[in-house]
Amino acid sequence: MNKSMRIGNLQAVVTVMMLAVTVLTPCPAVTRADDQIQALELGSPFVDNAILQRDMPVPVWGWARPGSKVSVTLGAQTQTAAADVRGSWRVKLDPLKASLKERELKVTTPAGESVTCTGVLVGEVWFASGQSNMDWTAGKSMCRDLANTMQRSKEDIPVREYNADMGSSLFPCERVTSEQGWKKADQAGSFSALSLAFAWDLYQTLKVPIGIVRSTHGATPIETWTPYEGYATHARLQDIAFRIRQSDPSTQDSTQAYNTFFEDLKQWQLESEKIINQGGNALPRPTLPGIADDWKGAARMYNFKIA
Structure with missing residues (x-):
């Protein structure tokens, strides 16, 4: 994995992986102003214990009632957007400095709907994807000692992993799911072994929170990772x-x-x-x-x- 793979725009995860569907349950409660209309909803990476990319604009997106105003607040910063006719909305937070201080990301609408994600950090966010070699968990690999050390540490090591649920689709999907959301270092044994080793080395060097966005699917041929355009523009395909x-x-x-x-x-x-x-x-x-x-x-x- 090299520096060019770093993503500031977490939405790339949704399109690159060509997997999965809908929204996370681990995210905090959603208060509905009217059960008959679409409730406020966040993109699945935005849940408790998320890590946001430092030093560049950070997109935050989701869904709400069409036309409704959505406000996103992190610390002293608030950005607003209006949901389009499909209910989609998206804001960009101004660049953030790396921080080990846990904060709240709060999203609200004038209708009284509110979603709050707690324990949010700012640091480096990297995308880890591939087949079974990337999916192999640390607790069952040569990284088990590192995973055990992190899990037993009295320090809250700011290395976290978001693991998208495995799935498949002919076309990119707007929503993905993650049964576990963002996992903290006390669950390091369930991290991808490769991404854990990389994240640990990066943390030792940079001393900032490290987030891994993991999307893996074992036993898949290269064709399944190729976007439709790759076939449509190639004469032999x-x-x-x-x-x-x-x-x-x-x-x-x-x-x-x-x-x-x-x-x-x-x-x-x-x-x-x-x-x-x-x-x-x-x-x-x-x-x-x-x-x-x-x-x-x-x-x-x-x-x-x-x-």
Whole structure:
């Protein structure tokens, strides 16, 4: 990991990882002014014990009722924004100096909604991503001694990790989840081993809080980490780009592909029924369009999780 990987804009995490969905539960309580309308909500990295990037503008984003005014306060600084027609809002805090002092990040609306994140520090924020080598936890690696030392320390070592929940999506998602939110050093054994070793060395050198934003997914091929544009603009990858478009319900390619598929399916049913009635075997079933056919398991059925 090198300096160029440092991110000041945590929103890059949401788009780069191409994973996950919705908002964190560990974040503090949300007070609703009206249960029938959209409640104030923060982007998932903004929860208790978060670390913000020092020495550059810090974006804070989330969702609220369309048109509502949102105020974000950290220390003596307050920034405001209005939620757009989709309910999205975003402010930028002025550059902050590194600080070991825990502060509150408070977000409010005139309707009385309020979200407060406690224990917020300012320092270095780095993005750690990749496959199983980055996902391997410190407690099960050669970093276990370091993790144990940090966990037993009487000092509150300001090294923390935010671990995005594992997931997948054809396209970048606005929301991610993290079951544990920002973990402190007393949970170092569950940190990524590589990111913990890096963060510890960085902390020893800089003596400022170190935050790791971790997004990992083991056993994934490079294609799954490639944005759609990477296929669409490469002459030899047009077939993959086309198959992705066929699987995107918002495209004409998808509409045409599925209409064709269902017409073929109807014809297959009629022809197979005739053959079976005569004692024969059914014809091969038409394949689903796009990459959808790849999602079927050995039993030629869909495998997925229903939440």
